[in-house]
Amino acid sequence: MPLPTPLSPVSPISKVRPVVLSRIGQPTKLISPITDLNLSVLEKSKQLAAWTAVDQHVKPEHRVIGIGSGSTVPYVVERIVQLGAEANAERVFIPTGFQSKQLIVSSGLNLGDVDQFPTIDVTLDGADEVDRELNCIKGGGACHLREKVLAEAANTFILVADYRKNVEFLGTNFASGIPIEVVPFAYAKVLQNLHHHLGCPQASLRMAVKKAGPVVSDNGNFIIDAPYDQETMKTPYTIMAQIKMLTGVVEVGVFCHMARAAYFGNADGTVTIKWNDGRVEEVAAQA
Ligand SMILES: O=C(CO)[C@H](O)[C@H](O)COP(=O)(O)O
Numbered sequence: 133m134p135l136p137t138p139l140s141p142v143s144p145i146s147k148v149r150p151v152v153l154s155r156i157g158q159p160t161k162l163i164s165p166i167t168d169l170n171l172s173v174l175e176k177s178k179q180l181a182a183w184t185a186v187d188q189h190v191k192p193e194h195r196v197i198g199i200g201s202g203s204t205v206p207y208v209v210e211r212i213v214q215l216g217a218e219a220n221a222e223r224v225f226i227p228t229g230f231q232s233k234q235l236i237v238s239s240g241l242n243l244g245d246v247d248q249f250p251t252i253d254v255t256l257d258g259a260d261e262v263d264r265e266l267n268c269i270k271g272g273g274a275c276h277l278r279e280k281v282l283a284e285a286a287n288t289f290i291l292v293a294d295y296r297k298n299v300e301f302l303g304t305n306f307a308s309g310i311p312i313e314v315v316p317f318a319y320a321k322v323l324q325n326l327h328h329h330l331g332c333p334q335a336s337l338r339m340a341v342k343k344a345g346p347v348v349s350d351n352g353n354f355i356i357d358a359p360y361d362q363e364t365m366k367t368p369y370t371i372m373a374q375i376k377m378l379t380g381v382v383e384v385g386v387f388c389h390m391a392r393a394a395y396f397g398n399a400d401g402t403v404t405i406k407w408n409d410g411r412v413e414e415v416a417a418q419a
Pocket residue numbers: 200201202203204205257258259260269270271272273274275276279293
């Protein structure tokens with residue numbers, strides 16, 4: 133079976149066999165994902181969110197699938213692999229960075245890139261926090277530039293996260309601030325602008341762990357973390373746009389009005405689904 137043709141629209145669905153899973157299109161039911169008893173409650177909640185999102189949004193006809201970054205996304209890939217080699221043979225998977233590239237390759241899935249496939253059927257990605265309007269903070273893993281490109285390229289962008297990420301307003305639990313990718317040459321000037329002109333005196337360069345010096349993104353850039361007060365975070369688009377206008381900023385880890393839905397796994401085995409039309413669903417895992 134041929135892979136989708138790069139730089140062409142999504143290929144026809146005629147050759148697609150239905151996936152084994154039978155829950156697609158039934159948003160209030162899900163297959164029990166809690167199969168590994170060794171997982172912690174937190175890990176189970178990530179798995180639950182990821183599996184439910186895959187079951188509901190990876191459709192048999194989908195050919196180009198974006199794979200995000202972070203610790204929840206491996207469960208997305210785990211579920212996709214469970215769809216079977218035949219279901220995935222005609223698909224190509226687009227990574228948001230080094231981690232997801234490794235994940236795609238080591239899972240035996242077909243690897244592509246967004247410059248070959250600028251239109252993506254569905255992108256599934258994690259989030260550091262998601263507010264009631266599905267605005268989110270991303271970039272805890274310094275991947276938000278490629279993540280935003282893949283979110284924008286996707287016909288459907290879906291967030292998957294554990295219960296800690298489900299908040300009313302951004303900045304509630306994720307205190308380190310808005311991740312900002314900057315070209316190395318400009319980092320000091322961007323910091324100065326954030327401190328003195330954009331009301332963020334605590335903005336700082338993200339330093340690496342187990343490496344001397346700053347975190348360097350997959351794109352060779354630096355990351356600044358800019359913590360803002362709650363009042364500012366209540367209007368995330370405004371602050372996102374202001375930061376993005378600073379010379380030297382490559383991308384801001386605030387995604388506004390991009391996601392169709394956000395899936396949060398809960399500690400009690402339920403999943404909360406927030407939709408972009410304001411609906412909130414609670415679904416329970418089947419035993
Ligand atoms: O934006 C990201 C990386 O840049 C991640 O998606 C985000 O940090 C969430 O990660 P996790 O699933 O580990 O909570």
